[in-house]
Amino acid sequence: MSNKHQTNFTEKDFRQALGRFATGVAIVTATDLTTGKPxxxxxxxxxxxxxxxxxxxxxxxxxxxxxxxxxxxxxxxxHILANDQIDLAMQFSTAKVPDRFEGIDWELNKAGTPLLSTKYCSAIFECANEQQHPAGDHLIMVGYVENCQHTNKLPLVFHAGTFDLTPTSRFAK
Known part of the structure; x- marks a missing residue:
């Protein structure tokens, strides 16, 4: 992708620098409007x-x-994943899994979209597809939160290219 700005680093350097920022891990779900499948x-x-x-x-x-x-x-x-859900994060991150919903608890919410069980999550946001903004090689999806819920489970964290199981919280009991 061409850009009017100059950079003085490689893509690998950029990726490694971004990896120093710890993030949560989420699963985003929707319903395929043509097949009705999650x-x-x-x-x-x-x-x-x-x-x-x-x-x-x-x-x-x-x-x-x-x-x-x-x-x-x-x-x-x-769905913001709880810190014991690495396997679920991996299940939803690979195209090699033919049915990513197989073997997990979920239901359709009022909007008709798949809602994973709270046993997998530290928080859930049910969103209307509000806005979209192209940016580089990604599309920024902005959701209007119509409903949310949270648990006391610690979140799964991704840091330096891997899952990090070290977070602690005064809220976890």
Missing amino acids: VGLTVSSFNSVSLDPPLVLWCLRLASQNLDLFKNTSHYNI
Whole structure:
């Protein structure tokens, strides 16, 4: 991708520098409007945007096979994974798994989108697909939070290219 700005580092250097910022790990789910089947993927690009109105964002690669689906869906759910859910994060991050929802507890919410059980999550955000902004090789997805819930479970953290199991919290009991 061409850019009018100059950089003095390699893509590898940039990736390693970004990896020094710890992020949470989330699974974003929606319903495929053509098949009616649930879809989901693992992301680490989640962030809050606004309290009023309640907005959050996540980013999706433009090369994602699910790009059109998430661009065109009216609703999606963002599940912030609990720190014991590395296997679930991996299950939703690989194309090698034919049915990412197999063997897990989930249901459809009022908007008709897949909602994972809270036993996997430290928080869940049920969102309307509010805005989209192309940026580089990603699409920034802004969701209007219609409902949210949280547990006392510690979140799963991604840091320096791997899952990090070291976070502690005064809230975990």
